[in-house]
Amino acid sequence: MVFIGTFVKMSDLIQLLPDSVANQIAAGEVVQRPASAVKELLENTIDAGASEIKLIIRESGKMLIQVVDNGCGMSERDARMCFERHATSKIRSADDLFAIRTLGFRGEALASIASVAQVELRTKRTEDEIGTAIIVEGTEFKGQSAVNCPDGTSISVKNLFFNVPARRNFLKSNTLELKYIMEEFFRISLVNPNIAFNFYNQDKILFQLPVSNLKQRIVNLFGNSYGQRLIPVEQHTDIVNIAGFIGKPEFAKKSRGEQYFFTNSRYMKSPYLHHAVETAFRELIPNDSFPSYFLYLEVDPKTIDVNIHPTKTEINFQDIKSIYAILHAAVKQSIGKFNLSPSLDFNVEQSMELPALPKDHQVRPPTITLNPDYNPFEKRMRTENQNPFPEKMHNSIDGWQKLYQQIPMPAPEPELMGFPASESTKSIQVQNAFIITHTKTGIVIIDQQHAHERILYERFLDQPAGDTSASQKLLLPHSIQLTSDEALMVKEWLPHLMKLGFDMAEFGKNSYVIHSIPASVSTQNPGELLETLIESLKAPDKESKSNPNHVLAKNMAKKLAVKRGRKLMQEEVDTIVENLFSCKVPEFSPEGKPTLTLFTYEELNRKFKLS
Ligand code: ADP
Ligand code: MG
Numbered sequence: 001m002v003f004i005g006t007f008v009k010m011s012d013l014i015q016l017l018p019d020s021v022a023n024q025i026a027a028g029e030v031v032q033r034p035a036s037a038v039k040e041l042l043e044n045t046i047d048a049g050a051s052e053i054k055l056i057i058r059e060s061g062k063m064l065i066q067v068v069d070n071g072c073g074m075s076e077r078d079a080r081m082c083f084e085r086h087a088t089s090k091i092r093s094a095d096d097l098f099a100i101r102t103l104g105f106r107g108e109a110l111a112s113i114a115s116v117a118q119v120e121l122r123t124k125r126t127e128d129e130i131g132t133a134i135i136v137e138g139t140e141f142k143g144q145s146a147v148n149c150p151d152g153t154s155i156s157v158k159n160l161f162f163n164v165p166a167r168r169n170f171l172k173s174n175t176l177e178l179k180y181i182m183e184e185f186f187r188i189s190l191v192n193p194n195i196a197f198n199f200y201n202q203d204k205i206l207f208q209l210p211v212s213n214l215k216q217r218i219v220n221l222f223g224n225s226y227g228q229r230l231i232p233v234e235q236h237t238d239i240v241n242i243a244g245f246i247g248k249p250e251f252a253k254k255s256r257g258e259q260y261f262f263t264n265s266r267y268m269k270s271p272y273l274h275h276a277v278e279t280a281f282r283e284l285i286p287n288d289s290f291p292s293y294f295l296y297l298e299v300d301p302k303t304i305d306v307n308i309h310p311t312k313t314e315i316n317f318q319d320i321k322s323i324y325a326i327l328h329a330a331v332k333q334s335i336g337k338f339n340l341s342p343s344l345d346f347n348v349e350q351s352m353e354l355p356a357l358p359k360d361h362q363v364r365p366p367t368i369t370l371n372p373d374y375n376p377f378e379k380r381m382r383t384e385n386q387n388p389f390p391e392k393m394h395n396s397i398d399g400w401q402k403l404y405q406q407i408p409m410p411a412p413e414p415e416l417m418g419f420p421a422s423e424s425t426k427s428i429q430v431q432n433a434f435i436i437t438h439t440k441t442g443i444v445i446i447d448q449q450h451a452h453e454r455i456l457y458e459r460f461l462d463q464p465a466g467d468t469s470a471s472q473k474l475l476l477p478h479s480i481q482l483t484s485d486e487a488l489m490v491k492e493w494l495p496h497l498m499k500l501g502f503d504m505a506e507f508g509k510n511s512y513v514i515h516s517i518p519a520s521v522s523t524q525n526p527g528e529l530l531e532t533l534i535e536s537l538k539a540p541d542k543e544s545k546s547n548p549n550h551v552l553a554k555n556m557a558k559k560l561a562v563k564r565g566r567k568l569m570q571e572e573v574d575t576i577v578e579n580l581f582s583c584k585v586p587e588f589s590p591e592g593k594p595t596l597t598l599f600t601y602e603e604l605n606r607k608f609k610l611s
Contacts, residue, residue, distance in 0.1 A: 023115035034061025035180035040109035247292030
C-alpha cells in the first residue's frame with residue numbers, strides 16, 4: 001500500500017481523482033441550476049432551526065444567491081468543515097439513516113456549491129462572542145476572518161458556474177431560471193408556514209411571508225382569490241395522517257397548476273397518489289382541467305425509503321396501496337362535505353400539527369372503513385335532473401303515499417278555504433293540463449301550470465335574504481356573455497338576484513360567472529334561466545322599479561314552472577296539490593290568473609237538483 005502514489009506501474013491505470021474534480025462531478029448532480037442551489041441553501045436553514053429566512057437573488061441567481069437565516073449558526077471549526085465533502089452534522093451512524101427527519105444528510109451540498117461558485121459564509125452561534133467569515137472559490141480556500149455578525153448564517157453564492165462555462169451556457173433565460181427558483185421557494189415555504197420568509201429579486205421584494213397558518217401561507221403565495229377557493233382535507237389513520245387543502249372543483253385550472261404533495265414536511269412527486277386525488281375530482285371538473293391541491297402526508301419515517309438521490313423528489317412508501325385508498329377517500333369526503341354544506345366556514349384554522357407516531361409504533365392497516373362506491377355527490381346529482389320537484393321526488397309509486405301521510409300539509413285556515421284535501425284524496429291529471437282533486441267542501445280543478453307558478457313564486461319570494469340554504473352550488477360554474485346594457489342591468493339587480501339564491505360575479509368585460517343558483521331550481525342551463533330573467537327586466541315595467549323581488553320571482557317562476565301539455569307523474573300531481581294548498585294565495589298565479597276552480601258539493605247538489 002505504501003507504494004501507491006509514489007510508485008505507479010505502467011500497467012496500473014486507476015488513480016484517485018483530486019478532490020476538486022470529484023466535487024465538480026458531484027456538483028453536476030446536486031447543483032444543476034441556480035434553483036438547486038437555492039433549494040439546498042434553504043433546506044439547510046430549516047435544518048438549522050431558523051424562524052426567519054431571507055432569500056436574495058440577482059440575475060435569477062446566476063449572479064448572486066444569498067440566503068440569510070437566524071438559525072443555530074456554526075462554530076469556527078464547523079464553518080471551515082462545512083465545505084468538505086461528506087461533512088454533515090446530521091448523520092452519525094448508519095442507524096440514523098432510517099430515522100431521517102432533516103432535509104439534508106449527505107453533506108454534499110455546500111461542497112458541491114463551493115466547487116462551482118465564489119462562496120462567502122458568515123456565521124455565528126448565539127453562545128459565541130464573535131462570528132466567522134470564510135471565502136471559498138471553486139473549492140479553493142481563500143481566507144477566513146473573525147467578524148461581527150448577527151446570530152445565524154448568511155451564505156452568498158456568486159457567479160455560479162464561473163469555472164464551468166459549459167454549465168453556465170446551459171442555463172436558461174432569466175425568466176425561466178427565476179421560475180425554477182420560485183418553484184423551489186414555494187415547495188419549502190409551503191411546508192413551513194411557521195417560518196417567515198422574504199424573497200428579494202433585483203432588490204425588489206417578490207414575496208413577503210409572515211408566520212401564519214397554512215391557508216394564509218397559500219394565499220400569500222398564490223393570491224387573495226385563494227382564500228375562497230380552498231377546502232380543507234383531514235384524515236387520521238394508523239398508516240398515514242393527511243391534512244391540507246384542495247381547490248374547489250369550480251376553480252380547476254386549464255393548466256397544471258398548484259399541485260403539491262408533501263411527505264413528512266418534504267416535497268414529493270407521486271404520479272400514483274396524484275391519480276388518487278384526480279379521480280376523486282373526476283366527475284366534477286372537465287377533462288382538460290386540473291384540480292389544485294396542497295396535501296400533507298405524515299407517515300412513520302421507517303415506512304418510507306429515504307435513501308434517495310438529493311435532487312429526486314419521489315418517495316417509496318411501504319404501503320402505497322392503502323395510502324392511495326385513504327387519500328382518495330379523504331379528498332372525496334372533503335369535496336362531498338363542501339358540496340352538501342357550502343355555507344360552512346372554512347376559514348377556521350386547520351391545525352397542521354399532526355401528531356408524530358410513537359417511536360416503537362406498529363403499523364397496522366387503516367381502521368377506517370373505505371367504501372369504494374361511496375359517492376358524496378349522489379344527493380347533489382339528484383337535484384340536477386329535470387324533475388321540477390326535487391325535494392319531493394320519490395322513485396317508487398308506493399313511496400308517494402307514505403310521503404303524503406308523513407308530511408302533514410300546513411294549510412292555512414283550511415276550513416275557510418274549503419281545503420285541504422282529505423287523506424284519502426287521490427288526485428288525477430286530465431288532458432295533460434288539469435288536476436282534479438276533491439276536498440271536504442267540493443271538487444277542485446287545478447291548472448297545473450298556473451298552480452306551479454304560484455308555488456315557485458312564493459318559494460322564491462319567501463327566502464330570507466342571505467339565506468345560503470336558498471342556494472345550490474353548480475358543479476361547474478357557468479359563464480354568460482352579456483351586452484353592455486345587460487351587464488349594467490345585472491349589476492343593478494345583483495342584490496336581488498343574490499337574494500333569490502344566485503351567486504354570481506363579474507368576470508371580465510360584460511360577462512358573469514354563475515356559481516350558484518336558487519336551491520329549488522333544477523335546470524341544466526342556468527345561463528338560459530338568467531337570460532330569461534334579464535329579458536323580463538328589460539320590459540318597461542313600472543313594477544320592476546317598485547318591487548324588483550316580485551318581478552324576478554314572478555319571471556323565474558314562469559320560466560321554471562311545469563307547462564300545460566306536460567304529462568305529470570302521480571307524485572308530481574300530489575306535490576302540486578299539496579304545495580298549492582300551502583300557499584298564501586293559492587287561487588291565483590303571480591300574474592293574477594286563476595289557478596283553480598272549486599265546485600262545492602252544495603253547488604253540485606243544486607246543479608243535479610238533489611236538494
Ligand atoms: P447536509 O445538509 O447534507 O448535512 P450540507 O453540505 O448542506 O450538508 O451542509 C453541511 C453542514 O453544514 C450541515 O450538516 C450543517 O452542519 C452545516 N450548515 C450548512 N448550512 C447551515 C446553516 N444555514 N446554518 C447552520 N449550519 C449549517
Ligand atoms: Mg444540506
